[in-house]
Amino acid sequence: MKSIVATTYGGPEVLREVDAPTPAPAEGQVLVRVVASSVNPLDWHELRGTPYVVRIMRGLRAPRPSGQAMGSDVAGVIESVGPGVARFAVGDAVLGFGSGAWSQLMVVGEAGLVRRPASLSATDAGGVGVAAITALQGLRRGGLVAPLAWAEGEVEPMRPRVLIIGASGGVGTFAVQIAKLLGAHVTAVTSTRNLELVARLGADDVIDYTTTEVTRGLPRFDLIFELAGARRVGDLARILTSTGALVACGAPRGQWLAPLAAPAVLALRSLFSRRTYASFLAKRDTADLQQLAEWLETGALRVVVDDVLPIDRIADAVARSESGHARGKVIVAL
Numbered sequence: 001m002k003s004i005v006a007t008t009y010g011g012p013e014v015l016r017e018v019d020a021p022t023p024a025p026a027e028g029q030v031l032v033r034v035v036a037s038s039v040n041p042l043d044w045h046e047l048r049g050t051p052y053v054v055r056i057m058r059g060l061r062a063p064r065p066s067g068q069a070m071g072s073d074v075a076g077v078i079e080s081v082g083p084g085v086a087r088f089a090v091g092d093a094v095l096g097f098g099s100g101a102w103s104q105l106m107v108v109g110e111a112g113l114v115r116r117p118a119s120l121s122a123t124d125a126g127g128v129g130v131a132a133i134t135a136l137q138g139l140r141r142g143g144l145v146a147p148l149a150w151a152e153g154e155v156e157p158m159r160p161r162v163l164i165i166g167a168s169g170g171v172g173t174f175a176v177q178i179a180k181l182l183g184a185h186v187t188a189v190t191s192t193r194n195l196e197l198v199a200r201l202g203a204d205d206v207i208d209y210t211t212t213e214v215t216r217g218l219p220r221f222d223l224i225f226e227l228a229g230a231r232r233v234g235d236l237a238r239i240l241t242s243t244g245a246l247v248a249c250g251a252p253r254g255q256w257l258a259p260l261a262a263p264a265v266l267a268l269r270s271l272f273s274r275r276t277y278a279s280f281l282a283k284r285d286t287a288d289l290q291q292l293a294e295w296l297e298t299g300a301l302r303v304v305v306d307d308v309l310p311i312d313r314i315a316d317a318v319a320r321s322e323s324g325h326a327r328g329k330v331i332v333a334l
């Protein structure tokens with residue numbers, strides 16, 4: 001089977017297509033024939049082995065295990081099931097994420113998958129996995145848990161005010177829509193060419209970061225979801241309410257300490273504050289994937305596609321994501 005691997009750390013140019021043996025699903029795993037995947041920043045951090053701390057887990061000199069296909073997000077069809085798999089059968093259309101998705105066939109733990117809604121194309125489904133779950137879990141970490149509810153005759157409660165920085169990217173386009181579904185008043189920060197896009201996704205207010213510095217204003221946000229890694233924590237704190245939450249997914253680029261400094265500053269601040277300061281790592285959660293699939297099924301949530309590229313152009317797809325200016329998801333078609 002055709003598989004995209006990297007045998008050395010580097011940029012998109014080190015990616016190679018190889019003919020790999022078909023893997024067999026073990027206990028609790030399924031074999032998926034991949035139809036579509038996408039590129040996440042996680043993929044090119046692993047590809048480059050940066051920040052260098054990545055290499056502690058991936059291998060100091062070269063990525064391990066050697067020959068392991070790259071890629072995380074998957075949409076495809078179940079080809080076979082391992083022992084003990086109860087939720088899926090051969091032929092089921094699925095979406096989710098795991099390791100080794102840039103490959104014609106991929107083994108995934110069944111907990112990392114849900115059924116693909118019939119109304120969602122396999123191509124769009126390839127862009128859901130990591131980005132959508134990060135959006136949902138990150139907003140929840142900041143206290144946005146469920147839509148507001150109030151009894152008949154009661155005054156409608158104030159909607160939480162949420163600021164999403166990096167709103168037009170892979171995570172941001174999902175975050176704007178999910179924050180709206182969870183009842184927030186959403187302010188989206190992006191560049192000029194994407195203002196219309198984030199407004200169409202439901203943002204109540206839009207801020208163009210190329211003309212307006214969002215951190216110069218009054219404290220007014222209950223939750224800041226930071227996806228660009230371009231602002232100091234202290235500056236963001238100025239526009240946070242006294243009990244608000246700053247949840248940071250984006251980190252400044254760098255090979256050594258820069259990406260690690262922001263989480264350390266957040267952890268330190270949270271010790272001495274009524275506010276929440278959190279860096280955040282998304283994790284596999286079947287119930288969360290199921291919630292996303294339900295929203296996608298009804299059309300309440302949609303996938304914004306920057307481009308769809310064939311797997312032969314995986315290097316271009318990675319470069320597009322690495323530019324930091326993709327509009328939604330860069331999809332890879334197998």
Ligand SMILES: NC(=O)c1ccc[n+]([C@@H]2O[C@H](COP(=O)([O-])OP(=O)(O)OC[C@H]3O[C@@H](n4cnc5c(N)ncnc54)[C@H](OP(=O)(O)O)[C@@H]3O)[C@@H](O)[C@H]2O)c1
Pocket residue numbers: 040041042130131134165166167168169170171172189190191192194209227228229230249250251280281282283321323324325326327328
């Ligand atoms: N912790 C986790 O579990 C986790 C999971 C997924 C992603 N992440 C991280 O979350 C971040 C976002 O991921 P992504 O997949 O959404 O990336 P992405 O698709 O590359 O999107 C980045 C977005 O940031 C915007 N942007 C760039 N410079 C900006 C600035 N100075 N101010 C405001 N916005 C700016 C870009 O919009 P314009 O084109 O308009 O500039 C773009 O929409 C990345 O740092 C990624 O590593 C973390």
